[in-house]
Amino acid sequence: MPTPVILMIEDEDHLAAVVGDYLRAAGYQFHHLATGTGAVDWIRQNDPDLILLDLMLPGQDGLSICREVRLRSPVPIMMTTARVEEIDRLLGLELGADDYLCKPYSPRELVARVKAVLRRTQPPDLVRAPGLLQLAADRLQVCCGEQVIILTAVEFALLTALHQAAGRILSRQHLMNLIYADNRIVSDRTIDSHVKKLRRRLAELVPNTELIHSVYGVGYRYEEPDQPS
Incomplete structure (x- = not known):
């Protein structure tokens, strides 16, 4: 089975570097984009297995990226946000997100959530x-x-x-x-x-x-x- 590819779209480079280390240690391939600009095209061309998507991004914001991706793909999307008031919208899946994490979060919790979402989305055939x-x-x-x-x-x-x-x-x-x-x-x-x-x-x-x-x-x-x- 191919190694799952996790894409993180996050403008905090230090956070992305830490998360990348944890995900690689857990056995995943990791790719990071620091801006929302061009993210939808990258996703379409590379077909990642899960997307970690920050809500507030330079260029195209996370909400519009989620909407665009959902028009074409069921790829699992985990939103990350420091804006607690957005949680009900994210959980309600009005945008098509599968899970969320509030910042600041533990990288270990994020890895556990990634594993859980991938298990949910890859059940028996x-x-x-x-x-x-x-x-x-x-x-x-x-x-x-x-x-x-x-x-x-x-x-x-x-x-x-x-x-x-x-x-x-x-x-x-x-x-x-x-x-x-x-x-x-x-x-x-x-x-x-x-x-x-x-x-x-x-x-x-x-x-x-x-x-x-x-x-x-x-x-x-x-x-x-x-x-x-």
């Missing part, structure tokens, strides 16, 4: 179950007949949890525990935001069909039209 959807985990793809969409890592983890428990109600807390295994404190609206975006993506595959059902005050249930209640 195919999740098969009867019904409308087939989930290709190694590509973060969801298929329905000939139609295919690509999800973010967190969207895919959320769909997988609901899909595998089809017909059962999963609470928001249970879903948060599955997606954020490091037990961080996040709000219920984080999961609601994930579900809202996931529903929009699934509507591209199965128009006019509700697959993820809200259960008021409890959580969510995946159920296809031909499944018994």
